[in-house]
Amino acid sequence: MRPLAIATAVLSFASAAVCVEKGNLTKPLTSKLILPSTFRPAQNFKNANLVHIINLEKSYPKESINVVIENVASTPQDEYFIPFTSQQMATIGGLEVKDRKNPESPLFEVEAFIIYLPLTGTNRCYSDTQFYRIHLPEPLAPKAQQTLGISFYYLSALNPLPATIAQADKQYLVYTLSAYCQSAYDTLKQKTEVKFPSTTVPEYTIVPGTKGSPESPQKQGSKFTYGSYGEVPAGAVEPVKVRYEFTKPLIHVSELERDIEVSHWGGNIAFEERYIMTNRAANLSKQFSRVEWASQTYYNPPSTAVKELRFPLRVGSLEPYFTDVIGNVSTSRFRSNRREANLEIKPRYPVFGGWNYPFRVGWNADLKKYLRKLSGGEGYVLNVPFLEGPKQPEGIEYEHIELRVILPEGAENVQYSTTVPLVSASTSLHRTFMDTTGRTALTLTAINIVDDLRDRELIVTYDYPLLAGFRKPLVIFVTILSLFAAAWGIGSLDVTIKNKRS
Structure with missing residues (x-):
């Protein structure tokens, strides 16, 4: 399968408006910040080395990206962007970023960018690519490097195939991923590891090797490895689909x-x-x-x-x-x-x-x-x-x-x-x-x-x-006292019926 370089599609959006909101927001929001229609993340960084880990051992996929970023701009930079599709943004959760070499450091500030294409009328068409913006705690100097640990997961991302089974049958799930980690920047070296709950993986996509490199994935027990790959342009994807056994509830x-x-x-x-x-x-x-x-x-x-x-x-x-x-x-x-x-x-x-x-x-x-x-x-x-x-x-x-x-x-x-x-x-x-x-x-x-x-x-x-x-x-005291006073007052009333004397 030939790699699909779609950097232009990922990084450029004509007539796009962007809305920013702090926190893990995954649904379209009211626009708070309007950026130029030619907005695209500036190519101020490159990924010197990237390891993408996808864990499918539970009923939801958890992904981790350990990446060494390098500032290739001439001035210090403190904003790093991560691209996601609109479907991923609707189901993503718990995105956290920290300094990989200092796990005890506080989490980095993260903002979600919701991009939509302006249309006439009341409806808006949301772009297929959205971004999370990471604020580095300190600007990264030119030619300096920093190791980021990025983790997140997706909800309702695993689908059973077949969709119906007998009461005692085994269940198989399907998950679609990319052998190339989605990135807004060029990546010099990377690999993707997929961890399954067992070694029973009857169907998976095979990616042919290039320039003498072996085909992927390489198997080691319940772990599949796609890559490593050499230089990959920003926005490149290589679709991969895996089907594996998971006979547990979701x-x-x-x-x-x-x-x-x-x-x-x-x-x-x-x-x-x-x-x-x-x-x-x-x-x-x-x-x-x-x-x-x-x-x-x-x-x-x-x-x-x-x-x-x-x-x-x-x-x-x-x-x-x-x-x-x-x-x-x-x-x-x-x-x-x-x-x-x-x-x-x-x-x-x-x-x-x-x-x-x-x-x-x-x-x-x-x-x-x-x-x-x-x-x-x-x-x-x-x-x-x-x-x-x-x-x-x-x-x-x-x-x-x-x-x-x-x-x-x-x-x-x-x-x-x-x-x-x-x-x-x-x-x-x-x-x-x-x-x-x-x-x-x-x-x-x-x-x-x-x-x-x-x-x-x-x-x-x-x-x-x-x-x-x-x-x-x-x-409580006033209420009880009032009840006693009311009872005493009612009890002191003369309600007897007497004969009327002339």
């Missing part, structure tokens, strides 16, 4: 609502999570057979169905509960000791490909394990996991997450910090029983998240004045 959570409620007076923190879960695995070609399913449980073969979900909770978690749309489910187990707290639940039915399963799960914990009071003043620091949820060997992807942290009534000056990419954040009032003005609620929204980000911290700081702490008991 768990996709389209909506997760996670509530964390803090109670200072009760010394308790309550967690509740509401899921809308779908299995994207191959659909059943025939009607589900309960008899066949029961017979398979004796030898437990690989299956595309979701059999159970395991929640590794924080040590000290208490009183878990689990319900689905019908009610309580008895097939759940909770084990807790000084070293672990595990909640294991089984859905009411095995969730096969194309089936949905909405449910909720919740638990309580001692607030002291998550909350710390700052020395001096009225400040508090709350440290909780942004995402917990099930931990499955095949992995779980989350399309939309809405996290609410409900603080005590009277909390103010709320600030937060997390390394999870967010698309929005807001504060509001959440009113519950016996509230006066309502509790302060911090709402954070994230999209395209995977369980690789489990247990990443969310740190919330807030002030909680002493008088605000007495608001709740004061309201």
Whole structure:
């Protein structure tokens, strides 16, 4: 297959407008910055060496790019661009960039560029190529080099082939990639490694060698390597399609609502999570057979169905509960000791490909394990996991997450910090029983998240004045006193009926 150099198509866009937004935003946004129609990333860099790693061991592809970039301009540069197709931008998540040689350094700032072609009328046609812009923490001097570690993943990118299978059949997935890593700059040397969950890869694209080099891929167990390749122009692609065995569910959570409620007076923190879960695995070609399913449980073969979900909770978690749309489910187990707290639940039915399963799960914990009071003043620091949820060997992807942290009534000056990419954040009032003005609620929204980000911290700081702490008991006291006063007043009324004397 001949390489397709499409640098012009990738890097030049006539009559294009660009919209910029911070964070991991993957849907078209309202334009905030209009750039010239001839916009294209300046060729200020070249990739001296690039290694592209694609990991297909889970139910979502994870990609890593380790690249040595060199400033070929005559002045220091601090902006590096990465191109993606519009389809990739719609499903990409968790794009992070760091200094490969200094893993402890902070993540680099990343911005998404959404490019559209202006049309007459109300509709706009989005360009097939979009960009992420990386801001280097310090401008790179001319002829200097820096090693970047870029990682990201795609949601809903793996498709079963065939799309329907029998209940006990093996499943095969298809993934399309490029033997050349997509880049906005010339690359002097590169290779692409693909890691599969097993050695069963019945179909894959073969790329002929050039200039005496062997054909690709080279196989080493469950790893395929395309390349290495010599100089490749900016924008060049070499389409590759692989089909491999993956007889596990493809768990996709389209909506997760996670509530964390803090109670200072009760010394308790309550967690509740509401899921809308779908299995994207191959659909059943025939009607589900309960008899066949029961017979398979004796030898437990690989299956595309979701059999159970395991929640590794924080040590000290208490009183878990689990319900689905019908009610309580008895097939759940909770084990807790000084070293672990595990909640294991089984859905009411095995969730096969194309089936949905909405449910909720919740638990309580001692607030002291998550909350710390700052020395001096009225400040508090709350440290909780942004995402917990099930931990499955095949992995779980989350399309939309809405996290609410409900603080005590009277909390103010709320600030937060997390390394999870967010698309929005807001504060509001959440009113519950016996509230006066309502509790302060911090709402954070994230999209395209995977369980690789489990247990990443969310740190919330807030002030909680002493008088605000007495608001709740004061309201309860006044309410009870009012009830007694009302009862006494009603009881002292003379409601007897007497004869009227002349």
